[in-house]
Amino acid sequence: MKRKITAIFLALLIISPDVSAFCGFYVAKASTDLFNEKSEVILVRDGDHTVITMSNDFKGDVKDFAMVVPVPVVLKESQIKVVEREIFDRLDAYSAPRLVEYHDANPCAPIVAYDMEMARRSNAPTSMILEESVMDDEAKDYGVTIEAEYTIGEYDILLLSAEESDGLETWLTRNGYQIPAKAAEVLEPYILNDTKFFVVKVNLDKQQNSGFDYLRPIQISFESDRFMLPIRLGMANANGPQDLIVYAFSRQGRVEPVNYRTVKMPTANKIPLFVNRYFGEFYQDLFHRAYHREGRSAVFLEYAWNVSPMQGVKCDPCVSPPPVFGDFATAGVNWVTGMNYESQVFFTRLHVRYTKDRFPQDLQFQVTPNAEHFQARYVITHPAKGDLSCDAGERYIRDLENRRSLEVKELAALAGWTNPNYADYVTEHSKRFKPDKYAPNRNSFLPSAILPDGDGADATWLKWVFSLAVLVGVFFLRPRRRRKNA
Amino acid sequence: MNLVSKTTQERNDPRYLQIFLLGSFLAYGLLFLQWAARLEIFAAAVFSTAFTQIIWAKAKRAPMSSVKSALISALGLCLLLRTESVWIMSLAGIATISSKFLIRRNGKHVFNPTNFGIILAILSGHAWISPGQWGHELTTMGLIGLGAVGILLRVKRWDLSLTFLMVLFVLESLRLVAYLGWDWPVVFHRFNSGTILLFAFFMITDPKTSPNSRKGRIIWASMIAMLSFLLGQFFYLYQAPLIALFIVSFTTPLIDKVFQAERFKWLPKTQQL
Numbered sequence: 001m002k003r004k005i006t007a008i009f010l011a012l013l014i015i016s017p018d019v020s021a022f023c024g025f026y027v028a029k030a031s032t033d034l035f036n037e038k039s040e041v042i043l044v045r046d047g048d049h050t051v052i053t054m055s056n057d058f059k060g061d062v063k064d065f066a067m068v069v070p071v072p073v074v075l076k077e078s079q080i081k082v083v084e085r086e087i088f089d090r091l092d093a094y095s096a097p098r099l100v101e102y103h104d105a106n107p108c109a110p111i112v113a114y115d116m117e118m119a120r121r122s123n124a125p126t127s128m129i130l131e132e133s134v135m136d137d138e139a140k141d142y143g144v145t146i147e148a149e150y151t152i153g154e155y156d157i158l159l160l161s162a163e164e165s166d167g168l169e170t171w172l173t174r175n176g177y178q179i180p181a182k183a184a185e186v187l188e189p190y191i192l193n194d195t196k197f198f199v200v201k202v203n204l205d206k207q208q209n210s211g212f213d214y215l216r217p218i219q220i221s222f223e224s225d226r227f228m229l230p231i232r233l234g235m236a237n238a239n240g241p242q243d244l245i246v247y248a249f250s251r252q253g254r255v256e257p258v259n260y261r262t263v264k265m266p267t268a269n270k271i272p273l274f275v276n277r278y279f280g281e282f283y284q285d286l287f288h289r290a291y292h293r294e295g296r297s298a299v300f301l302e303y304a305w306n307v308s309p310m311q312g313v314k315c316d317p318c319v320s321p322p323p324v325f326g327d328f329a330t331a332g333v334n335w336v337t338g339m340n341y342e343s344q345v346f347f348t349r350l351h352v353r354y355t356k357d358r359f360p361q362d363l364q365f366q367v368t369p370n371a372e373h374f375q376a377r378y379v380i381t382h383p384a385k386g387d388l389s390c391d392a393g394e395r396y397i398r399d400l401e402n403r404r405s406l407e408v409k410e411l412a413a414l415a416g417w418t419n420p421n422y423a424d425y426v427t428e429h430s431k432r433f434k435p436d437k438y439a440p441n442r443n444s445f446l447p448s449a450i451l452p453d454g455d456g457a458d459a460t461w462l463k464w465v466f467s468l469a470v471l472v473g474v475f476f477l478r479p480r481r482r483r484k485n486a
Numbered sequence: 487m488n489l490v491s492k493t494t495q496e497r498n499d500p501r502y503l504q505i506f507l508l509g510s511f512l513a514y515g516l517l518f519l520q521w522a523a524r525l526e527i528f529a530a531a532v533f534s535t536a537f538t539q540i541i542w543a544k545a546k547r548a549p550m551s552s553v554k555s556a557l558i559s560a561l562g563l564c565l566l567l568r569t570e571s572v573w574i575m576s577l578a579g580i581a582t583i584s585s586k587f588l589i590r591r592n593g594k595h596v597f598n599p600t601n602f603g604i605i606l607a608i609l610s611g612h613a614w615i616s617p618g619q620w621g622h623e624l625t626t627m628g629l630i631g632l633g634a635v636g637i638l639l640r641v642k643r644w645d646l647s648l649t650f651l652m653v654l655f656v657l658e659s660l661r662l663v664a665y666l667g668w669d670w671p672v673v674f675h676r677f678n679s680g681t682i683l684l685f686a687f688f689m690i691t692d693p694k695t696s697p698n699s700r701k702g703r704i705i706w707a708s709m710i711a712m713l714s715f716l717l718g719q720f721f722y723l724y725q726a727p728l729i730a731l732f733i734v735s736f737t738t739p740l741i742d743k744v745f746q747a748e749r750f751k752w753l754p755k756t757q758q759l
Contacts, residue, residue: 165667185667188666188667189662189666189667189668192665192666192667193666225721225722226722227722252611256616256618257618258616258617258618258724259617259618259675259676259679259724260618260621260622261519261618261619261620261621261622262616262618262619263520264520294621295621295622295623297621297622297623298621299618357671358622360668360669360671360672360674360675361672361675361676364722364724366614366724368568368614368616369569369570369611369612369613369614370568370570370614371570372522372570
């Protein structure tokens with residue numbers, strides 16, 4: 001008897017829609033290009049060893065580009081690298097929030113078909129931008145020490161230490177780096193905390209020789225017990241909120257901020273079919289609402305997965321190929337040596353939208369042993385195609401209408417999208433299968449079954465009703481009065 | 487003492503309030519802060535602590551009312567400790583309660599049980615704490631603060647919370663604002679954190695493991711605050727307060743010897759552990 005129950009339970013699991021959902025197809029992704037004031041960073045942490053790769057979205061004249069990054073130690077030349085932009089594109093494509101599609105089987109005659117569509121995108125750059133100019137050697141007068149000076153790839157790099165922020169500010173301004181007005185007060189805490197400054201500008205000759213028409217990402221690596229990203233300096237010249245995407249790699253598990261709350265993005269929500277045309281906009285609005293709902297002070301988890309070479313499933317479904325050995329090497333994940341169990345890598349994608357009032361502290365992180373997988377994924381379902389005139393087909397259309405009305409509600413809840421025309425989306429199939437709304441509804445009251453030549457099966461229910469009516473009648477008409485009279 | 491007054495006294499036990507408050511915080515986190523509702527792990531915490539407490543209480547002939555303390559410890563573990571493993575949580579629960587019976591000095595246990603369990607679990611490498619999990623909403627802090635007022639008036643340990651928070655606030659303000667030149671929101675952001683408030687109001691205030699005399703408690707809480715400041719600011723340990731409490735706990739027997747006072751009892755005139 002017990003065995004039988006188990007069998008029924010398994011059967012239920014197999015026909016439940018969530019299981020079939022695993023063979024979904026990816027159709028669109030919400031790429032980071034959608035967010036305007038954004039920057040991207042790859043963080044690798046192994047013990048005290050930290051590798052930070054900063055993407056360079058600078059789209060203006062390269063001679064105007066400059067960047068100041070606080071770093072905990074004076075970096076050696078071997079600790080600074082220029083890497084190819086593709087690593088960011090690959091990691092973004094792999095881990096972006098995704099739209100997946102499923103196809104209902106035709107309950108009358110199943111047909112399967114797939115189509116693919118990409119999300120629309122919009123572009124815009126950001127960065128801490130300062131003006132470039134010629135350098136001079138009065139550093140000492142301002143309490144600024146040039147600790148090291150390198151030309152790496154297309155960049156001229158200086159490592160500065162300073163005694164006070166005014167001196168550093170003056171020195172930078174004198175040397176043509178235009179410091180935003182509010183930057184000086186933010187420089188002070190870093191200087192007093194014995195932070196060094198990594199100052200980058202473009203070496204125009206090298207840049208022309210390199211043949212790249214864009215600036216490649218810079219990667220720095222160092223040993224430090226601090227695992228953080230200095231976001232405060234970047235806020236000095238920002239007017240509104242800025243988006244930061246962090247791609248983090250660790251040996252053990254998820255990377256999470258310790259001084260801000262981490263919130264998972266909504267996931268696995270079923271949304272209307274037409275959203276595949278506007279998936280980019282959908283994710284922007286979804287993120288915007290989530291950001292406000294969490295008090296504008298949360299860090300959002302968009303992706304978390306074990307991407308070790310020995311790990312079987314690296315995404316479900318895959319938006320683009322998972323990181324391979326080449327990507328690990330580029331990103332600075334130096335402990336991955338090959339197909340072995342020592343090469344454990346966990347990937348986390350975090351999305352932060354920060355403003356000065358809600359993010360007063362720099363982002364501090366920790367590596368946790370939390371290896372739970374997560375992906376931000378949204379589901380569209382194509383209705384069944386073909387002839388749906390059978391009984392099961394009619395039931396299917398009713399279910400479809402219910403499901404679509406839930407999808408529309410979900411869309412309103414997630415992205416805040418409401419539109420009276422969405423009502424058509426809910427009923428379009430029910431309408432399509434009733435072409436003439438004045439067509440006589442001939443089966444609804446007296447079924448043809450009561451006619452001598454009617455279909456016996458259709459009449460069954462009427463027989464039951466009839467029998468029941470008789471029974472009820474018998475009950476009410478039972479001989480009571482006679483007893484009273486007696 | 488007759489049966490009726492015993493029941494009344496039993497009802498007045500502040501631990502009921504504490505259980506209710508910690509339970510509410512957990513519910514709040516699950517409902518509004520998107521904490522992972524890992525029921526099997528919460529169950530592991532409750533069963534392992536309760537079971538260990540019952541076994542030890544039987545062995546040492548301690549009263550069974552101490553199971554309430556075990557439940558408080560279990561809720562503390564659920565609120566602070568994060569792990570994916572039922573076993574790690576169970577071990578943390580067993581360690582938490584066993585530390586009360588095994589590591590004793592002058593007739594009282596040395597370590598705050600929950601703190602001991604959390605430190606051991608973190609050392610195992612399979613558990614962690616998420617100081618950011620409370621967010622920085624004022625409603626959350628208000629809830630914890632109000633709860634704290636309720637419980638601290640009952641167990642009369644507000645001197646600990648106040649000393650700890652004040653000393654830490656002064657030190658952090660001196661370093662972050664006066665020395666480094668950060669603006670005040672940086673300091674407020676650090677204190678507007680559920681983890682630090684929960685620690686200040688509900689962990690160090692455990693009347694069984696804090697020093698018995700008020701003078702002793704003020705010194706003890708100041709030491710925790712100072713150590714916590716040093717570990718957090720110069721060693722970048724985000725678990726600084728927990729580690730500080732663990733280390734400072736070693737001095738409790740000494741402080742009790744120097745500043746003598748009557749030991750705390752949950753239920754007066756009954757034998758307690």
